[in-house]
Amino acid sequence: MMAPLYEFGRFGDGTGLVIAVLLGIAFGWFLEQGGMGNARKLAGQFYFTDLSVLKLMFTAIVTAMLGLFWLSWAGLLDLSRVYVPETFIAPQLVGGLVFGVGFATGGLCPGTSCVAAATGRKDGLALIAGMFAGVFVFGEAFPAIGHFADSTARGAWTLPQAVGLSYGTVVGVMVAVALGAFAGAEWLERRAERPAHRMKIAA
Amino acid sequence: MITDARRRPGIERAFAVAAVVGGVLAVIAGSPTRPTRGSVDVTELARIVEHEEDHVTATELAKWIRDDKRGLRVLDIRADSEFDDFHIPGATRVPLAEIARMPLDSAGTYVLYSEGGTHAAQGWFLLRARGVKNVFFLRGGLYEWLEQVMNPRVASTTPQAERDSIRAITLWFGGKMTVVDSTTTTTTPSALDGELSAPHKSDARETIRKIRRRAC
Numbered sequence: 001m002m003a004p005l006y007e008f009g010r011f012g013d014g015t016g017l018v019i020a021v022l023l024g025i026a027f028g029w030f031l032e033q034g035g036m037g038n039a040r041k042l043a044g045q046f047y048f049t050d051l052s053v054l055k056l057m058f059t060a061i062v063t064a065m066l067g068l069f070w071l072s073w074a075g076l077l078d079l080s081r082v083y084v085p086e087t088f089i090a091p092q093l094v095g096g097l098v099f100g101v102g103f104a105t106g107g108l109c110p111g112t113s114c115v116a117a118a119t120g121r122k123d124g125l126a127l128i129a130g131m132f133a134g135v136f137v138f139g140e141a142f143p144a145i146g147h148f149a150d151s152t153a154r155g156a157w158t159l160p161q162a163v164g165l166s167y168g169t170v171v172g173v174m175v176a177v178a179l180g181a182f183a184g185a186e187w188l189e190r191r192a193e194r195p196a197h198r199m200k201i202a203a
Numbered sequence: 204m205i206t207d208a209r210r211r212p213g214i215e216r217a218f219a220v221a222a223v224v225g226g227v228l229a230v231i232a233g234s235p236t237r238p239t240r241g242s243v244d245v246t247e248l249a250r251i252v253e254h255e256e257d258h259v260t261a262t263e264l265a266k267w268i269r270d271d272k273r274g275l276r277v278l279d280i281r282a283d284s285e286f287d288d289f290h291i292p293g294a295t296r297v298p299l300a301e302i303a304r305m306p307l308d309s310a311g312t313y314v315l316y317s318e319g320g321t322h323a324a325q326g327w328f329l330l331r332a333r334g335v336k337n338v339f340f341l342r343g344g345l346y347e348w349l350e351q352v353m354n355p356r357v358a359s360t361t362p363q364a365e366r367d368s369i370r371a372i373t374l375w376f377g378g379k380m381t382v383v384d385s386t387t388t389t390t391t392p393s394a395l396d397g398e399l400s401a402p403h404k405s406d407a408r409e410t411i412r413k414i415r416r417r418a419c
Contacts, residue, residue, distance in 0.1 A: 002308075003305040051321070061220050065226040066222065066226070066229070068235070069225075069235045070225065070229075070235075071230050071236035072236060073232060073235050073236070075236060075306070076305045078305065079236070080301065081234055139234060158367070165213075166233040167229075167233070167234055167235050168229040168230045168231065168232045168233040168234060168235070169229075169230050169233070171225075171226055171229035171230070172216075172226040172227060172229050172230035174226070175222050175225065175226030175229075176226065177221060178222070179219060179222065179223065182219075
């Protein structure tokens with residue numbers, strides 16, 4: 001049997017939606033278990049006191065990346081059928097900046113705001129309302145900014161294509177970067193635990 | 204947080220080691236796809252080609268699609284833009300290079316088509332070499348599909364039953380059958396007869412344009 005199962009018609013749209021709901025609930029559950037529904041914990045990342053988000057994201061990236069690479073290598077997954085979101089350099093830079101400001105201000109990102117709302121946190125609800133308002137404003141403004149939103153398109157652009165290295169080398173480098181980031185994050189967190197540093201932050 | 208009591212340094216270290224091993228091996232492996240080797244029984248292939256068991260006619264393919272033949276996969280090996288313009292319903296666009304490494308269902312039935320027939324025939328060979336038994340190609344390519352399924356020209360002398368069968372298929376795919384006066388043509392003209400040269404690309408484009416307009 002070959003993955004992606006949906007792409008190869010192993011199940012239909014209905015089953016696909018049921019699976020999506022189950023995966024979504026599991027995703028939210030584990031985010032909450034990891035403390036990701038807590039805006040204070042997430043905001044800690046921007047003060048270098050708690051880098052859980054960075055570690056969680058990198059863990060997810062490395063796990064998925066190694067999984068995809070080796071499943072494909074074993075002939076169990078057709079990588080060409082895995083959706084690669086398209087790249088639009090300039091609009092995505094601006095979007096990333098807006099996203100970052102929102103993340104640092106609200107303490108939650110879209111996924112975690114849903115998690116926060118699911119556990120009854122009001123800031124989560126407020127951010128979801130903001131998210132929908134943003135989608136609405138973007139949609140209404142699209143005639144004016146659509147030209148920019150479609151600019152600098154690179155199509156489905158992957159790192160191996162961008163840097164001209166083999167997939168395997170990019171995987172190896174990303175693992176090294178992730179492990180380096182983990183070590184750096186732990187060092188920053190240990191530093192933040194030290195009383196002297198705490199005083200400095202408080203002051 | 205380093206004060207979290209649930210943390211298990213041993214397990215974390217094991218995961219880190221696993222990631223490093225996976226990463227280093229990935230660098231050595233280089234590509235997530237392994238080279239695909241195939242082998243062919245040359246005598247067997249020659250026999251199949253000689254007995255003309257290597258291709259289907261557009262009408263046969265149309266019936267397979269209509270009857271939802273089990274395990275049928277129609278592969279279009281033309282360029283993306285051409286595929287977007289027009290393709291046989293249910294077909295998947297697959298570049299020829301992809302045929303060499305795409306995952307295959309050995310029990311499935313594959314039908315390949317290109318614009319004419321050459322590329323599809325080459326793809327047929329690749330799939331046979333990869334061990335798929337039920338592979339066929341559309342000998343006249345998309346031209347044949349346009350001629351036989353979308354815009355068939357039937358002589359007025361053709362028996363009614365045969366005419367009805369052709370019309371039914373054509374209507375199913377949203378095409379249009381034309382009855383031609385038998386005094387001017389005795390047989391259905393076809394690019395495959397050898398009497399007519401294959402239609403020009405611009406002719407096919409024109410036909411596609413007409414079909415698209417009709418669909419709108």
